[in-house]
Each structure stands twice: as structure tokens, then as C-alpha cells.
Amino acid sequence: MKITLPGHWIGTLAPFLAVVVVVLLFWVYAPDQPMTLQTWQFVAAQTVVVGLAAVGMTWVIISAGIDLSVGSVIALSGVSAALAVEAGWGAIGGVLAALVTGALCGAYNGVLIVGLRLPPFIATLGTMGFYRGVAKWVAANESVRPEDAAGVSFTAEIADWVMPVADGQWLAPAVWLLLATTVLGAWALRWTVLGRHTVAIGSSELTARLCGVRIKQTKVVIYALAGLLAGLAGVMLFGRLTVGDPTSAVGIELDVIAAVVIGGASLAGGQGSVTGALAGALLMAVLRNRCTAVGWPNFVQEIIVGHIIILAVAIDQWRIRKTNH
Amino acid sequence: MTRSPLLEMAAVDKAFGATVALSGAHLRVEAGEVRALIGENGAGKSTLMRILSGVEKADSGTIRISGQPFSPANPQQARDGGIAMVHQELAVVEDLTVEENLLLGAEPSVFGVYLPARMRDRVISSLSLLGRNDIQPSTAVARLSVADRQLVEIARALVHDAPVIVFDEPTSSLGAQDIEHLFEVIDRLRKDGRAVVYISHFLEEVQSVADTWTVLRDGEVVGEGNISDTTTEELVSQMIGRRLEEMYPRIARDKGKELIEVEGLNTRSGVKDAQLTLHGGEVLGIAGLVGSGRSELLRGIYGLDSIASGSVRFEGKTHRPDPNRSIRAGIGFASEDRKKEGLATDLSVATNLTLGASSGRHFFSILGLKKERKDVEVQIKQFGIRTRGPEQPIRSLSGGNQQKVALARLVHLDVDAVLLDEPTRGIDVGSKTEVYRWIGELAAAGKGVLVVSSSMQELLGICDRIQVMHRGKLGASRAVDQWDEHSLMVRAVGGEGAA
Numbered sequence: 001m002k003i004t005l006p007g008h009w010i011g012t013l014a015p016f017l018a019v020v021v022v023v024l025l026f027w028v029y030a031p032d033q034p035m036t037l038q039t040w041q042f043v044a045a046q047t048v049v050v051g052l053a054a055v056g057m058t059w060v061i062i063s064a065g066i067d068l069s070v071g072s073v074i075a076l077s078g079v080s081a082a083l084a085v086e087a088g089w090g091a092i093g094g095v096l097a098a099l100v101t102g103a104l105c106g107a108y109n110g111v112l113i114v115g116l117r118l119p120p121f122i123a124t125l126g127t128m129g130f131y132r133g134v135a136k137w138v139a140a141n142e143s144v145r146p147e148d149a150a151g152v153s154f155t156a157e158i159a160d161w162v163m164p165v166a167d168g169q170w171l172a173p174a175v176w177l178l179l180a181t182t183v184l185g186a187w188a189l190r191w192t193v194l195g196r197h198t199v200a201i202g203s204s205e206l207t208a209r210l211c212g213v214r215i216k217q218t219k220v221v222i223y224a225l226a227g228l229l230a231g232l233a234g235v236m237l238f239g240r241l242t243v244g245d246p247t248s249a250v251g252i253e254l255d256v257i258a259a260v261v262i263g264g265a266s267l268a269g270g271q272g273s274v275t276g277a278l279a280g281a282l283l284m285a286v287l288r289n290r291c292t293a294v295g296w297p298n299f300v301q302e303i304i305v306g307h308i309i310i311l312a313v314a315i316d317q318w319r320i321r322k323t324n325h
Numbered sequence: 326m327t328r329s330p331l332l333e334m335a336a337v338d339k340a341f342g343a344t345v346a347l348s349g350a351h352l353r354v355e356a357g358e359v360r361a362l363i364g365e366n367g368a369g370k371s372t373l374m375r376i377l378s379g380v381e382k383a384d385s386g387t388i389r390i391s392g393q394p395f396s397p398a399n400p401q402q403a404r405d406g407g408i409a410m411v412h413q414e415l416a417v418v419e420d421l422t423v424e425e426n427l428l429l430g431a432e433p434s435v436f437g438v439y440l441p442a443r444m445r446d447r448v449i450s451s452l453s454l455l456g457r458n459d460i461q462p463s464t465a466v467a468r469l470s471v472a473d474r475q476l477v478e479i480a481r482a483l484v485h486d487a488p489v490i491v492f493d494e495p496t497s498s499l500g501a502q503d504i505e506h507l508f509e510v511i512d513r514l515r516k517d518g519r520a521v522v523y524i525s526h527f528l529e530e531v532q533s534v535a536d537t538w539t540v541l542r543d544g545e546v547v548g549e550g551n552i553s554d555t556t557t558e559e560l561v562s563q564m565i566g567r568r569l570e571e572m573y574p575r576i577a578r579d580k581g582k583e584l585i586e587v588e589g590l591n592t593r594s595g596v597k598d599a600q601l602t603l604h605g606g607e608v609l610g611i612a613g614l615v616g617s618g619r620s621e622l623l624r625g626i627y628g629l630d631s632i633a634s635g636s637v638r639f640e641g642k643t644h645r646p647d648p649n650r651s652i653r654a655g656i657g658f659a660s661e662d663r664k665k666e667g668l669a670t671d672l673s674v675a676t677n678l679t680l681g682a683s684s685g686r687h688f689f690s691i692l693g694l695k696k697e698r699k700d701v702e703v704q705i706k707q708f709g710i711r712t713r714g715p716e717q718p719i720r721s722l723s724g725g726n727q728q729k730v731a732l733a734r735l736v737h738l739d740v741d742a743v744l745l746d747e748p749t750r751g752i753d754v755g756s757k758t759e760v761y762r763w764i765g766e767l768a769a770a771g772k773g774v775l776v777v778s779s780s781m782q783e784l785l786g787i788c789d790r791i792q793v794m795h796r797g798k799l800g801a802s803r804a805v806d807q808w809d810e811h812s813l814m815v816r817a818v819g820g821e822g823a824a
Contacts, residue, residue, distance in 0.1 A: 192690065193687065193688055193689070193691075196676070197688075200672065200680055206666040207669040207680070209629070209648055211648070211652070212648045212652040212684030214649055221688055270672070
């Protein structure tokens with residue numbers, strides 16, 4: 001592949017550069033608290049849940065949509081995984097239960113949006129409450145903790161994928177999964193018909209329709225895929241918590257959307273980068289980790305992350321204005 | 326010493342990278358003069374005006390207003406210096422009132438308290454200078470027609486007392502009657518002693534509104550003179566650099582068998598009981614006024630407007646219109662609204678050109694980007710699309726080149742029947758000729774072309790048969806030699822007059 005537009009690469013690399021800058025700044029501020037290999041492994045594992053959901057969210061946002069229900073879907077999928085493990089379906093069964101749950105939730109979002117012609121913001125605001133309620137209902141309003149011997153061992157099996165502890169392991173399996181998903185998501189955006197149509201719908205839905213793009217089917221597929229990835233994120237969260245907690249991942253949708261936006265996506269649609277979103281998720285995890293390491297309280301992290309989002313979008317707008325002239 | 330003109334631009338140069346947009350361009354407009362600035366798209370008209378209005382900076386050259394040197398660094402300074410622009414796309418705030426729009430950005434105030442009464446006289450006198458005392462300053466702009474909104478923009482120039490007023494393609498969103506009103510308004514501006522620059526590529530318009538003309542071609546002034554001593558032919562050949570007879574090239578073609586048969590078609594958007602048959606190897610024209618249902622007819626056949634009743638057959642088989650099915654069956658459509666619907670303007674030439682072709686394929690099938698790029702390069706060459714390359718975004722192309730991309734898409738789709746809605750709207754004369762040649766070539770290759778146009782002359786020039794639409798009803802088909810501009814117009818306005 002020949003690289004024709006360096007601008008694209010600057011846009012993609014910028015969030016990764018920001019990660020480096022943040023690490024350096026903290027290192028200068030507190031040289032006694034460096035980022036060790038172990039810290040990186042830990043931070044990478046912390047990125048998994050938001051990162052997986054952000055891959056799907058990038059596609060949704062590029063199609064000029066939004067998915068506010070992603071936190072609820074993650075919680076519901078985690079509960080599904082826990083229930084499946086508890087019912088003796090095994091680790092694989094737990095994963096499948098979560099994936100199916102996530103995909104169904106996403107597809108339902110898509111059907112509401114194209115069927116009732118609801119703005120994605122409203123449709124997923126509604127299902128955000130709906131899925132959260134279902135999660136609490138099926139979990140009988142408490143954490144699902146697989147307790148018999150088989151359940152415990154299956155849970156431990158899933159937990160092993162997520163925890164960055166195993167000796168001789170460079171990265172946790174979940175981190176490899178995140179990287180592979182990101183590469184696949186970025187590749188498919190450029191090289192498949194679905195990716196092309198996603199960009200086209202986000203850029204101009206009227207033009208896409210004129211060109212014969214099946215708008216409704218495409219949107220349902222995009223939301224279903226985003227749901228599937230949220231389901232995968234739900235498995236990872238279950239692995240980390242070792243319980244299916246229906247009240248987990250509250251507010252995580254904002255982190256996911258922030259990661260996508262920091263990664264260079266436009267909420268107006270038509271633009272966005274999957275690898276950028278991964279960098280966005282990593283940036284936020286690194287910030288949280290560093291703030292904790294130097295002993296800054298939680299609210300400082302929130303203040304900094306808030307400004308990083310504002311800065312990222314401001315830089316992007318400035319870049320767009322420049323290239324337009 | 327001679328009296329200096331109200332506006333004088335001299336020896337203006339401007340280059341964007343390696344592309345020379347203007348070279349030594351000049352423009353002089355006296356008080357009380359309406360000067361038409363004409364030229365093809367990309368000739369440099371817009372760049373010259375962007376420099377005048379402070380959006381762009383010239384590389385070299387001078388601007389004088391009433392003899393005083395003037396070099397606006399931004400649009401604000403240009404406005405303060407007395408330059409008012411009336412744009413193609415209207416720049417009014419719909420949710421504000423007429424008065425609020427007129428005073429926007431220059432609100433009269435005392436210690437930050439908005440006191441419109443201090444300027445009310447100016448507002449009223451501006452509206453009455455335009456002959457529109459009937460527009461109340463307190464009316465919400467959202468309630469005005471498109472033509473009246475444009476009037477608000479012109480009135481804004483008067484409120485700020487701008488001596489130089491530039492009209493940039495002001496008629497593109499207006500109907501015939503509104504255009505006449507606009508010309509009256511411009512005449513009032515002339516009598517009031519303003520200098521008016523009128524940009525257009527509609528020569529009929531230019532001839533009825535302007536006193537003098539300047540033609541730009543490839544960034545240079547190639548001619549200027551008085552409207553009264555210049556013929557249309559002269560203006561056209563100045564613009565395109567060649568003669569008018571080559572405008573409607575004809576290639577021999579043979580009528581083939583039926584491609585599209587429409588019977589008793591009613592659309593929810595207002596087409597009533599339409600009948601038509603399009604054959605291979607012919608160009609069928611649909612004439613009619615804006616709002617007659619002519620676009621809706623094409624959109625119904627293609628599947629963009631939903632059908633209430635009636636049947637469409639394609640190559641003898643029943644066709645249930647839907648854009649996706651139409652493309653796969655072999656029907657292509659080009660929209661009249663290039664910027665909103667025809668093209669995704671933020672996406673590249675390549676993506677726009679190939680978007681239709683991927684729509685028939687499975688979601689997870691892989692795009693052959695290499696082959697795609699090669700195909701796109703072939704089309705760029707064949708259509709003579711002026712672009713830096715396949716990756717250039719559509720929005721940075723000129724109107725004519727954008728339209729070529731929209732049409733090249735149909736060639737790339739390799740469809741048998743082509744539905745064209747106003748294929749030459751808003752493009753320059755040179756590009757028009759190329760579009761006409763392309764339509765002729767399609768028909769000669771045995772394809773069917775169904776074309777809607779507002780220009781009767783154009784339809785008479787390119788079609789084999791024409792049907793006229795009036796209030797949703799489509800008249801019977803007649804061979805092109807049985808029509809003339811007059812009889813088409815009579816039918817279009819609902820008269821029964823014979824040819």
C-alpha cells in the first residue's frame with residue numbers, strides 16, 4: 001500500500017503521541033514513579049473493556065449514530081456470562097451467552113432506530129435504562145457469583161484471560177484479543193463493503209440511498225456488531241470482577257465515546273479511526289494510572305480527562321479548517 | 326485626472342500551490358453600473374470575489390474603493406470598507422426577525438442593551454428602497470419565501486450603506502417571477518448609485534440585468550465590453566474559447582427495443598397516472614416547470630419516491646422500484662441536488678464514483694481497492710475530471726467537475742437505462758457541452774436516457790422525443806422536430822395550444 005495522504009497518518013498517530021507525552025510529563029513530575037513493564041501490562045489490561053466497546057462505538061459514530069446503552073449492555077452481558085457459568089455451561093458457554101446477549105441488544109437498538117425512525121441518541125437512551133433493568137431483574141438485583149466447584153473453576157478460567165499476572169506472559173490474552181479486534185475493525189472499515197457503506201451513510205445518508213446502499217440493514221448490522229463487541233467487553237469485565245454485577249459499568253458509555261472522539265472521530269459522522277479510538281482508551285487508562293501513582297485524588301483525573309477531550313476535538317476542528325483552505 | 330471608479334481591482338494574481346487561479350485579473354465598476362462577471366466554473370470568478378470580500382489574500386495586485394487603496398484582511402474589514410456580498414447560498418438566520426437579521430453583527434446598543442429603535446428608520450428605508458414596504462421588520466425570516474429571504478440579504482447591504490454590492494449566482498434558487506423582481510431591485514440599486522458586480526453563467530440573465538461585462542477564462546480577463554453591443558454567441562465563444570455550433574453534438578443512433586415501460590404511475594409525491602416508454606438507443610426528454618412533478622417521476626421510477634399505484638417494467642419484466650434493485654437491474658439515476666444527494670461531498674472522488682457498484686454486494690465481501698483505483702483513474706481520464714487525484718474530496722472540486730463524478734458513477738455501474746434529473750444545472754458552458762456529448766454517446770451505444778431539464782433549448786438540442794409535465798400530469802410523447810421552445814412552454818404552463 002502506498003501512503004498518499006500523510007494527514008491521515010498524523011491524525012491516526014496523534015492520540016498515540018499524546019499517550020507518550022502524558023507518560024513523559026508524569027515522569028518529569030515524579031521521576032521516582034516510572035512506568036515499568038509491569039505498569040504497562042496492568043494499564044493494558046485496564047484498557048480492555050473500554051477498548052473493545054470503543055471499536056464498535058467507532059463504527060456507530062462513523063455512521064453518524066451513537067450508542068448510549070453500551071454500559072448497560074456490558075453489565076447485562078457480564079450477568080449473562082455469570083448465569084451461564086453458574087448453570088454449568090462452562091467457560092465457552094459463558095462467553096457465547098455474553099456475545100449473543102450483546103449482539104441481540106445491539107440489533108434491538110438498530111431495529112428501534114430504523115424501524116421507528118428514532119434518533120440514535122433517544123433510542124439508546126431508552127434502551128440504556130431497559131437493559132440495565134433487565135440485568136438487575138435476571139440477576140435478582142444482586143451480583144451473580146458462581147459458587148459450586150465447576151462454576152468457580154470456569155470463572156477462574158475466564159479471569160485468567162483478563163488478569164495480567166501469569167509469569168512469562170508478555171500481555172494478557174484479553175489484551176491480544178483487543179489488539180486483534182482493533183486491527184480487524186480498522187481493516188474492515190476500509191476493505192469491506194460494510195465499512196465503505198458505514199462511512200457513506202455517515203457522510204451523506206441521502207447519497208448512500210441514491211447509490212443503492214441498503215440503509216436499514218446496514219444500520220442494524222452496525223449496531224448489532226457494536227453490541228457484540230460490548231458483549232465481549234462484558235465477558236472481560238466478568239473475568240475481572242469474577243461476579244456478574246448488574247450495577248457495574250455505569251457511566252462507561254461516556255468513557256467509550258470519549259475514547260472514540262479523542263481518537264479522531266466526528267460526532268457528525270463520516271469520520272473516525274478504530275486505531276485512534278484504541279489510543280484514546282489507552283490514554284485515559286494511562287492517565288488514571290499515573291494520577292493514582294503520584295497520589296492525585298480521583299477528581300483531578302476527571303478534570304484532566306475532561307480537558308483532554310475538549311483539546312482533542314479542538315485540535316481536530318482546527319485541522320479540518322486548515323485542510324479546507 | 327480622470328475620475329476614479331467606485332471599485333477598481335488591478336493586476337490581481339493568486340495561486341494555490343501550483344494551480345494559478347488568477348493572473349493579472351482586473352475589474353472596474355463605476356457608480357451606477359451593473360457589471361456582469363462571467364466565465365465557466367473554475368475560471369476564477371469566485372476567487373476574485375473572495376479576495377474582494379477579504380476571505381482570500383491576493384498574491385499581488387491592488388484594490389481601490391473610490392480611489393482609496395483597500396486591502397481587507399478578513400471579511401469583517403471588507404464589510405466595514407463597503408463591500409457587501411449576496412451569496413448563492415443564503416446567509417440569513419431563520420429564527421430571527423427581518424430586523425434582527427438586517428442588524429446582525431452591528432446591533433445598535435447602549436451599554437450592551439439592544440435598542441433596535443435607533444436604527445428602525447434605516448431598516449425601513451432600506452426595505453422601501455427595494456420597493457418592499459410590505460415586509461414588516463418584525464416578521465420572522467422563517468416565514469418568508471426564498472426570494473424574500475434573499476431580499477433581506479440585499480437589504481442588509483443597504484443598512485450598512487455598502488457602495489459595492491456583489492451578487493454571486495443570485496438566481497440559482499429562484500423561480501422565474503422572483504428573478505424578475507430581483508432584476509427590478511438591482512435596477513433600483515443602479516439608480517441609487519451603487520456599483521454592482523453580478524456573477525452568473527446564465528447569459529440570458531446577464532443580458533437583461535447588466536450594463537457591461539467582463540469575461541474570465543483560466544484566471545485571465547479575456548474580454549470586456551458593453552452588453553448592448555455584444556451578441557450571445559460572442560459571449561459564449563469568449564467563455565468557452567470556441568464556437569457555439571459545437572454545443573449540441575449529434576451522433577447517429579438507432580432506436581432499440583423497449584427498456585422502461587411505465588403505466589398508470591402514481592407516486593405519493595404527486596405524479597398522476599404517468600405513461601411513458603423509454604427505448605434503448607434514444608434520449609427521451611421530460612419538460613416542465615419546477616414543481617410540475619418531473620423530478621418525482623424519475624424518482625418514482627428509480628425508487629426514491631414511494632409509489633402509490635401503477636406499474637414499471639424494465640426489459641419486459643416487472644420492476645419494483647427501489648434504488649438497490651434498480652441499480653442491480655441496470656437503471657441508474659443522477660440527482661438534481663448534487664451537493665446534498667448526488668454526492669457525499671466530504672468523501673473522495675474514488676469513493677463517490679464507486680459507491681453504487683458496491684451496493685449490490687454482500688456486507689462482508691472485500692473491496693478490491695487496487696482495481697477500484699484503476700477504474701476510477703480510467704473514468705477521471707474519460708470524463709476529463711479536473712482533480713488532483715482519486716483521493717481528493719468532492720467538496721474541493723468545481724461544480725462542473727462534481728457533476729462529472731456523479732455521471733461517471735453511472736458509467737462505472739454500466740447501467741442500461743440512465744435517469745438524469747437536471748444534469749447540467751449550475752455547471753459551466755464547457756462542462757455542459759461535454760455532458761451533452763456524453764448523453765449522445767450513451768444513446769449511440771444503445772442505452773436509454775431519460776432526462777429532465779428546465780432548459781427547453783437543451784431538451785430540443787439533445788432529445789429524440791419530449792413529453793411535457795404539468796401539475797403532476799405527463800403529456801403525450803412527440804418527436805423533437807414537432808416541438809419548439811414556444812410550444813413546450815405553452816404546455817408546461819398548462820395551455821392546450823398545438824405546436
